[in-house]
Amino acid sequence: MKTKKIIDLLCRLGILLAASLMASTARGDRPALTLTVEVEERLAVDSLFVRFRHTTLPQATPEADMLCLKRSGPRTFVYAGRFPQARGQFSLHIRPAAGSIWEDRYAYLPLTPAFYWEAGDSLTLLIQKRQAGKPIGSPMYDYAYTFRGKGAAKYNAWLRVYRTYLQAPTARPAERLTLDYQEMASWSQIRAALDTLQSQRAALDDFHYDLFRADLVGGQSERFARLKSLGETSRDSGWCRDVLARQLMSPLDSLAGAIPGPVAYHSRALIHYQFERLRFEAHLAALGGDPFDLLEAVATRYEGGFRDRLWLNLFLQNTEGRDLVRDYQRVRGQMTDAACQQALREVVVRLPGMPVLDFELPDLAGNRVRLADLRGKVVFLDAWFTGCGACAAYYRQVLKPAKEALKAETDIVFVSLSVDRSEALWRKSVASGTYTSARAVNLYTEGQGLDHTWTRQYRWEGVPKLMVVTREGKIHQLYENGLAEDIRTAEALVRSLQAVKSER
Known part of the structure; x- marks a missing residue:
């Protein structure tokens, strides 16, 4: 009952916010983002929630930042909003059905993947079921999406790219056995998605073209854990170290390095990929008994906001075996990006040695x-x-x-x-x-x-x-x-x- 009251309150707040912002729009003060969502009748959606994420700041808990969309028709929902930043991400969510296995576990379930928005977008999104029966819990498999309106081209382009990635066949078993570029079972998926992205080039500005490339590459960060596992099971550590080191020069790493820094700054996935790559380098150095200063490596290779985000990721990942208080003392005076500085201040409370919050x-x-x-x-x-x-x-x-x-x-x-x-x-x-x-x-x-x-x-x-x-x-x-x-x-x-x- 308490949860229902909270959700009802969120809906009322969302409606009041949307009404206020649409009134300001009528006065000529255009909101940063307007979104109309149409859902087909089979979905039986009675309330719809939107979650916004900053591309830089640490992710809040999903329930902390949901807003209820205004219902403007039997199957139509509307949101209009202003933001301090020019771009970010949003995703749509629904409440679990009464009596479902999710009802007592989650307050919200995802209805869409995360989309990149930017100031001035004015969109209509149609959501349809892709197949009969109960959803399996993966939005891209369960639903089909079509965007219309100002800014819609980049959303539809990303959907084509992402769906190509999901539907492309993975590498054949024989390819998976090699330790060259084909060590990634998903490399064939990446190539297919990059081909689709290139076919959508005319619909995208340079920023979003590079951002989507960054997310495709960044989504492969688990490859470093697989490589590390291979090294741990090898009997010849010297040979294996040399072979694994060559993997740091894969096509993925070339693609990652080619993403412009101001664009890479906005890709959480690419930040994580480059961070895991650095940790893998540190692992290889340790195998050979060589020193590797991760903080110094970041400072030497990167600059500006991208450098600060990699430093921030060290604290967000709560990297084991490090003196994070000492790391904090080293980087806090060197960070120049305001959003990363703010995030670092929030993260500090989690560090070992800090007083625990009472409850x-x-x-x-x-x-x-x-x-x-x-x-x-x-x-x-x-x-x-x-x-x-x-x-x-x-x-x-x-x-x-x-x-x-x-x-x-x-x-x-x-x-x-x-x-x-x-x-x-x-x-x-x-x-x-x-x-x-x-x-x-x-x-x-x-x-x-x-x-x-x-x-x-x-x-x-x-x-x-x-x-x-x-x-x-x-x-x-x-x-x-x-x-x-x-x-x-x-x-x-x-x-x-x-x-x-x-x-x-």
Whole structure:
């Protein structure tokens, strides 16, 4: 009921905002973006939400920045808005159907992929189902999109490029076995998408042509994890290091390097690709016993906003094994991009050694529990939701045996934080013993899910997420998942928590 009231309030705010902005349009003060959405009858959409993302600033939790579109007809929705920046991204979302498996897990489901908008766009978007039956949860497979109006050409061009990428066949198995350019199973998809992009060249200005190239290349950043895995399984590390180093000169890297810096600055995907490439270089250097200063490499090879975004990514990724406080001291005076400076200030609160934000949440008995009440103890906090297979596996394989091993410890506390939206579902899952146990301090975000102030502070956009808090109430470490060496097994976790307990 609380969620429905919040969503209804968002709708009213969205309607008031749209009405105000359309009134200003009539006075000649044109909004930065106007969007009319038409949905076919089969979709049965009763409310529609838009989410805007800055191309530079860190992504907020999905529920934190949704706006409800004004309904102007049975299947028509309208939005008009002004923004401090000239361009960004938007995506459309719907509420999960009542009784669906998503209802208690997500407040919103994506109806479209993310699109790049720019000031002055005035669009009409038609959304249709591509096939009968229930959607599978992937917008590009479930729905067809057609844009009309001012600025529509770049949207339709990107849709053709992206759909080509999704539908093109991947490399044949024999090609996947080589360690040359064909080590990427998706290389044939990239080539097909680039061909389509070239066919759309006349419909695009230089900026969007390069931006779409940047996103295509940037989407392949996982190749570096695959290459690193190949190096770890090779018996001849010297030979393998030389072979892997050649992969840094692939066609993808040539394409990535050819994107102009002012355009690359706006591509989250390309920023991530270049950052993972740098980390892979650092890995190769370590294999050979050679030094590699990642911050200095960024400063030497890049400049301006693109350089600052790569530095920022170091903190956003919470790179393990680095002294991020020292890194912060090194780069904060060198950053010149205002948006990156602002983002860095927001990220600093997540760094190890910073005071942890307090919360006050209910436990199973209805008592209000504050994190500050546990000062003087080492706290291991894990966030989960019902249906999260990775959460259940981590609890079964690591947390449960670790809690058993530390059951006599009075100065180490396990806090289990549910981000379920249904209190009844949370209680049922706790009782099942699938995600947590009675030995933990079991808390609930009161139906706010990942939109709770505390989880938003640390930009937890999915689960599992984990945190170790020192006796002094400071962050020892934040973990994006349970794969880090110091917490990936029960034995490692026990050693880590006992080590933190011994720190003075």
